[in-house]
Amino acid sequence: MMKALLINLFCNLLLLQSCNPEKQKMTQENFPYMVTVSAPEEYPIEVHQGYLSNGLKDLICGVPKAGMEQAGWQGDGSKAGMGSAEIPSHLYLTYVAYAEKKFYTVDADLPKDKILQLFRKGFLVQDNSKQTIVDGQEYYEMVPGTYDVLTIGAAPGGVIVIWLSGNHHRTEVCRLQAKEVFVDKNDFMGFTDTTESQQQFFDELYKITVPDSIKAEITKNGIPFGLWDKYREKFNYRFVLNPYDEEDELTGYYNINFNGESELTDDVKRANEYKLNSIPYDANLYFKKYFTEIFFNDKEMLEVFNTLKSKHPDKPIDIIITPTFMYNDMKVSVKCEDEEIPLKKYKVEGVWGG
Known part of the structure; x- marks a missing residue:
């Protein structure tokens, strides 16, 4: 009889733990997220190819190719259907920086343990379904939430910053350094155009994508390399x-x-x-x-x-x-x-x- 009671108590404890969202959150290994790419509004970029992989170098998901990215350093880029629930260990990304007239590549490990801890820690969010009124003031219960977007930011000089964001919270994961690389403009465009040189390709896209006010600033003072590290x-x-x-x-x-x-x-x-x-x-x-x-x-x-x-x-x-x-x-x-x-x-x- 006593043995049966102990077994029953143990099973109930396991059931309670499994129903405790905070407990689950602290032990959870997979967190669903979308992947986006962003860049400063004044200095647009466009992805050529890229992916996230795990510690075994197995592909987790691609980096979205969603056209020109200039969501701003404080904004996430376009959600183009790329995402996962597995914590990434490595980033490979090649992109064109239109204002600099260059291609860059970053091929680097990511701090997987830090990413996992940030997902687990999360933040508190307002639960609009749980409202109380005290002295005429509305108060809402705060409940645990976590991130659902991983954003790769690319700034002039090959500066790469990774953030996790979600529900009005955004946290830096790490800062990486991309290197200038040669990519044939025909490979980037996906077709061969023999009437346009590599330099003409850069010059034409610079003319189209970079705002006139920034063109004037670049002509006068150059690109402010290092500014995005000062922000940090x-x-x-x-x-x-x-x-x-x-x-x-x-x-x-x-x-x-x-x-x-x-x-x-x-x-x-x-x-x-x-x-x-x-x-x-x-x-x-x-x-x-x-x-x-x-x-x-x-x-x-x-x-x-x-x-x-x-x-x-x-x-x-x-x-x-x-x-x-x-x-x-x-x-x-x-x-x-x-x-x-x-x-x-x-x-x-x-x-x-x-």
Whole structure:
């Protein structure tokens, strides 16, 4: 009798564990994801061929050939039906960089263990079906979620960055280096054209694909090689609301950074904590009654943050948001210890609520 009870108890425990989504998440090895390719809007690229493979060099899936890619460094590329649920160990990719008039190849291992841990860790997401109202405020239960897109970003100079993204969260996996390679333009196009040379192919596509404003910038100053690595530098900072009264506060944010990472939180405590992040690109900031969206200038932010970091080493930085009268606009400054620098090149997209 006792033996039967023990067996029954053991089986019930196994059943409970198998039904526990958090337990399953921590031990799961396969996570479904789509594969996309992206590039800075100003510097488009196009995939020639590519694939992801496992540790045995077995093909997992192809890298999508979806035409010209210029989704932006903060965006995922076109979803063209390529994906898997197996964690990749290796990336092979050949692509053309139109602004540079070059082909590049990257053939490198990926940090499989890190990718798996990021999938397992995931993040918290809002469950819209589980709502409570306290003092007139709507609150939603936060439940575990994880990534569902693996994006390969290609920037000038052969800079390759891999991200995992999903549900307003995006995290860098690694940075790789592609090398310039020769690819016959006829192989790339899939047919033979003897009337056009390799250089004419590059020149014509440069003319068609690269924005005129960037052509002028390249003519004047050249391509800003190294900029996308500067974006990857991280600083210890937070957003701080400077309200008219003590009752208002920062309640959450959706922050997209210049390095391509992003994060969503509606937890007041976490929203007000310092965190290592690259400079912000687009900040959606939520207060008790209002919310605002602010776009930042990369050159100004790099200059201000590096100035404060050099003058105040190892000290945290505050990005201070000060509402104008009736929350009609927002003034923004950056402060470290007793030094505060007003920003001039940000753009307040709008202020809503009230």
